[in-house]
Amino acid sequence: MLPDRKKGFVLDPRLEGESFPVAWLGLCELRIRDEKRWPWLLLIPQRPGVEEVHDLTPLDQAMLSFETNMVSKALKEMTGCTKINCGALGNIVRQLHLHIIARNEGDSGWPGAVWGYGAREPYKRETLHDFAEKLRCRL
Known part of the structure; x- marks a missing residue:
């Protein structure tokens, strides 16, 4: 269970779903x-009303950079991927969130972007829980 979020923060229902x-x-x-074609993580700063990285305080920007690097390194080590893609687009979900995606030459959609490539393929629940536990241990 996660600790209480910053007062006023509500996770966008599309991200939650x-x-x-x-x-x-x-x-x-x-x-x-929940997309099994690529190991795909989200970092979501728990700050209400924030849409862009520059909307964060300088301290929060530094913390986001630290957490992004930590998670990216763990994902690369875990998966042995060729490349880590990081991005904060926000064209559909405006709430600030950062995508961290493990990519490999020859994966679905390589070398293009993962957004809009085919239909989402959800994980089996057991596989999702195993992935989450391995990631927690790596961090």
């Missing part, structure tokens, strides 16, 4: 996107 909570990192909640 397509992802699974893994851990509380300090600034961000770490979640796994």
Whole structure:
């Protein structure tokens, strides 16, 4: 269970509906996107009303950078992937969230972006829980 979120913060229902909570990192909640084609994580700063990285305080920006690097490194070590893709688009879900995706040459959609490529393929629950537990141990 995650500790109480910052007062006034509410997770966007689209993020909640397509992802699974893994851990509380300090600034961000770490979640796994329920998409088995790519190991895909989300970092969601627990700050109400924030849409852009520059909307965060300088201290929160530094914390986001630290948490992004920590999670990216863990995901790369865990998966042995070729490349880590990080991005904060916000074109559909405006709430600030950062995507961290493990990519490999020859995976679905390589070398293009994962957004809009085919239909989402959810994990089997057991596989999702195993992935989350391995990630927690790695962090």
